[in-house]
Amino acid sequence: MDSRLNKKSSLFGFAILLIELAHPVFGQPHTETAREIEALKGLSIEQLSAIDITSVSKRSERLIDSPSAIQVISSEDIRRSGASSLAEALRLAPNLQVAQVDSRQWAVSSRGFNSVTADKLLVLIDGRTVYTPLFSGVFWDAQNVMLEDIDRIEVISGPGATLWGANAVNGVINVTTKSARETQGTLVSAGGGSFLKDFTSIRYGDKIGKDVYFRLYGMGFQRDTTLLPNGRDGNNDWSLAQGGFRADWLPPQGEMLTLQGDFYGSEIEQLAPGDSRTDGQNVLSRWAHPIADGSDLIIQTYWDRTWRRIPNVLSDDLNTYDLDVQHRIVLSDRNKLVSGLGYRLMADEVGNSAAIAFLPERRNLQLFGGFVQDETELVEDRLILTLGSKIEHNDYSGFQFQPSIRLAWTPITNQTVWAAVSRAVRSPSRIDADVVAPGVPPYSLQGGGNGFESERLIAYELGYHTQLTRRLGMSIAGFYNDYDDIRSVEFLPGSTTQTIIVNGLRAKTYGAEFSLLWEPIDGWRLRGGYTYFKKRLLDTGSDVNHGTAEGNDPHHQVVLQSMVDLPAHLEFDSLVRYVDNLDEIGPTVPAYISMDLRLGWKPFPHWEFSIVGQNLLDNQHPEFGPLSTRQEIPRSVYGKVTWTF
Amino acid sequence: MNRYFSIQAGRVRRPEGSFFGNAARLMAAIFFLIFSIALTNGEVDRANQVKAVFLFRLTQFVEWPARAFEFSQSPIIIGVLGEDPFGEALAAAIKGEKVGERPLIIRYYRRVEEVQACHVLFISRSETAKVDAIVAALMGRSILTVSEIEDFVLKHHGMIRFMTEQNKVNLRINLETAKAAGLELSSRLLRVAEVVPKR
Numbered sequence: 001m002d003s004r005l006n007k008k009s010s011l012f013g014f015a016i017l018l019i020e021l022a023h024p025v026f027g028q029p030h031t032e033t034a035r036e037i038e039a040l041k042g043l044s045i046e047q048l049s050a051i052d053i054t055s056v057s058k059r060s061e062r063l064i065d066s067p068s069a070i071q072v073i074s075s076e077d078i079r080r081s082g083a084s085s086l087a088e089a090l091r092l093a094p095n096l097q098v099a100q101v102d103s104r105q106w107a108v109s110s111r112g113f114n115s116v117t118a119d120k121l122l123v124l125i126d127g128r129t130v131y132t133p134l135f136s137g138v139f140w141d142a143q144n145v146m147l148e149d150i151d152r153i154e155v156i157s158g159p160g161a162t163l164w165g166a167n168a169v170n171g172v173i174n175v176t177t178k179s180a181r182e183t184q185g186t187l188v189s190a191g192g193g194s195f196l197k198d199f200t201s202i203r204y205g206d207k208i209g210k211d212v213y214f215r216l217y218g219m220g221f222q223r224d225t226t227l228l229p230n231g232r233d234g235n236n237d238w239s240l241a242q243g244g245f246r247a248d249w250l251p252p253q254g255e256m257l258t259l260q261g262d263f264y265g266s267e268i269e270q271l272a273p274g275d276s277r278t279d280g281q282n283v284l285s286r287w288a289h290p291i292a293d294g295s296d297l298i299i300q301t302y303w304d305r306t307w308r309r310i311p312n313v314l315s316d317d318l319n320t321y322d323l324d325v326q327h328r329i330v331l332s333d334r335n336k337l338v339s340g341l342g343y344r345l346m347a348d349e350v351g352n353s354a355a356i357a358f359l360p361e362r363r364n365l366q367l368f369g370g371f372v373q374d375e376t377e378l379v380e381d382r383l384i385l386t387l388g389s390k391i392e393h394n395d396y397s398g399f400q401f402q403p404s405i406r407l408a409w410t411p412i413t414n415q416t417v418w419a420a421v422s423r424a425v426r427s428p429s430r431i432d433a434d435v436v437a438p439g440v441p442p443y444s445l446q447g448g449g450n451g452f453e454s455e456r457l458i459a460y461e462l463g464y465h466t467q468l469t470r471r472l473g474m475s476i477a478g479f480y481n482d483y484d485d486i487r488s489v490e491f492l493p494g495s496t497t498q499t500i501i502v503n504g505l506r507a508k509t510y511g512a513e514f515s516l517l518w519e520p521i522d523g524w525r526l527r528g529g530y531t532y533f534k535k536r537l538l539d540t541g542s543d544v545n546h547g548t549a550e551g552n553d554p555h556h557q558v559v560l561q562s563m564v565d566l567p568a569h570l571e572f573d574s575l576v577r578y579v580d581n582l583d584e585i586g587p588t589v590p591a592y593i594s595m596d597l598r599l600g601w602k603p604f605p606h607w608e609f610s611i612v613g614q615n616l617l618d619n620q621h622p623e624f625g626p627l628s629t630r631q632e633i634p635r636s637v638y639g640k641v642t643w644t645f
Numbered sequence: 646m647n648r649y650f651s652i653q654a655g656r657v658r659r660p661e662g663s664f665f666g667n668a669a670r671l672m673a674a675i676f677f678l679i680f681s682i683a684l685t686n687g688e689v690d691r692a693n694q695v696k697a698v699f700l701f702r703l704t705q706f707v708e709w710p711a712r713a714f715e716f717s718q719s720p721i722i723i724g725v726l727g728e729d730p731f732g733e734a735l736a737a738a739i740k741g742e743k744v745g746e747r748p749l750i751i752r753y754y755r756r757v758e759e760v761q762a763c764h765v766l767f768i769s770r771s772e773t774a775k776v777d778a779i780v781a782a783l784m785g786r787s788i789l790t791v792s793e794i795e796d797f798v799l800k801h802h803g804m805i806r807f808m809t810e811q812n813k814v815n816l817r818i819n820l821e822t823a824k825a826a827g828l829e830l831s832s833r834l835l836r837v838a839e840v841v842p843k844r
Binding site: 033034036037038040041043045046048049050051052181184206207210252254 | 691694695697698699701702706732733734737738740810812813814815816833834836837838839
């Protein structure tokens, strides 16, 4: 045969192959509707009657319009990432910095000042604030949620203090679980592997009477220890058991009454002087009552107890009682007013040790306040001004005023430019005011008592969101933050051994966050982003740590998640992260790239099998912490089976 | 080795200053891709997609009397009476599906008189004025009637109504009219639905 013809035909064949590859290789029907139907058919009849029919574009429009740097992690994003804990799921938000410290400890922040005790972020799980007044941060090992129950995680970088109150300085993480109506039927999920040794989650949902839905769940896991830099056992195995419930009354008039609760206990291996333990319980009720024409009233109250004991260091028993009322009124077509009142009592009891003590041991801390925020359309659908303030009182620094002004301009549908100026405070916590170390005099470190003031921030933000096509959304946000009265540790006058906690530092930070949601072809979704961050600490001269105790932050970070639907009901997913080196506390944590891969298979409607590899690019790598206590995160693999019926 | 990144065991070292050059090129590439993507249109709205899938799923939870079918492999026929709100969604919902040995077929009708062999009949909103006559004409036949017309179940003696509440599609089922037509509805279906009259 003529070799030229042969060559030509093979070239032709190659072109055909390329065209074939470009589309149907992903095994899904061609049109968008057919693809969405295919997804809906995978749902049980219970899930079908619970699915939200608000169109996806409508929801993203709302996000597009919001005048802040917000990222949303959906339940599907979490499932496909292979994340096995809430903290791991937070890695999917490109505007957060999430570093794993050991099997159970995480450093999570946005816009800098990250550490295990990061104190400028507000975290809510179904409306329940989970930060501890011990250090205004979050014990991530106590915040476990059955990941299958999560509806979405909203991550706002930048201040949200006007609505959310103190601590929403650098960002807000808002975890929302599904209503009990959306979790009807039974779900059993179990598996195990090398680092996540074994895990089980069981949930049962049913209906009582006409409009009351409930679910019960139980979950547990055992995680292996992380490793020392030399590869040896880091001795921090962690196991946890947790259970809970949620009931929702959903009468047809649009009212919603929710009652939910959780309880947990965990054990953390520690060589000497013995294992640490945690346990906790919480109950929350929320009543959302619609009033005519878009106005509504929400009343929420909860009790939350959390306890932990780290032998020879500290124990802490915290009971939080909280009541919140929020009222939203539509004043006119173009004017909405949201206002709220809140009261919180935090009864804290610390068990002191020879190493560290909080004085007094028991302390009842009260927090109360209110907020008003008005949203006016200056030009209908085009220019929206949001003005508001929160006034809050805490026992340490008294009244705090946290106003903000936001302007959103939407010159063309699906393109919004926004700008904001806000003031936010990080109110004092027990570690700022009440701490002494060692636990008996003479103290080398003591808290600032009532002399310690709130840390203050004035934040300037500018951002742009766009939904370019139905398949492509982007956002970019830039910020300049001016902090004053940041915590420092200084020598007492005339002493060279005794130090006190004061507000001696100032800081200026700036940076940019870019994010992308893109579906290049049917069956392939990409989401991710890039963050640039720069911090300058001022007046560091008198601080014994020269500012280095206030966080350690990467200048560059890239997160990219890919989700591919393959033929034969297979899913191939990956999460790649690049984190620049952390150089504020020497010796540095080196930059790293990590990669997680997941292969999922749904051979039958009610079964899902998956295998997940995490941190695959190296045997082990560090993500945070000083060299003296540094733990490294190992490469790991786990398998999982999920059965719903 | 790559000029910009040297990757060793997952760790990156980058020469100072080259990062932004690279980032700019990457951004340019991203923007090129962004602007080369076409808009897509013509979707069926989400509520109708969910309803179309419901129509298919209902066939899995209903048992017809033997006389409703000629043979064991006779198809289950889903009919749409009046204006079709589903477009390609309904065809996509039954594509490649079987209930037991039975394949599924869609038929479209303009008038109730055209309805011959049929197992699930969706009565479109366009038929609201004629709904009582339609239900009466189907009386005594083993056809599961489904509609989103107001009071379809409560007043018009229909069997299943799609209700849209709180952005969700729910079912309201009249168990008695279904039983009178010789249809058995599975308890699992009844559990997710609002059943009238109350049991």
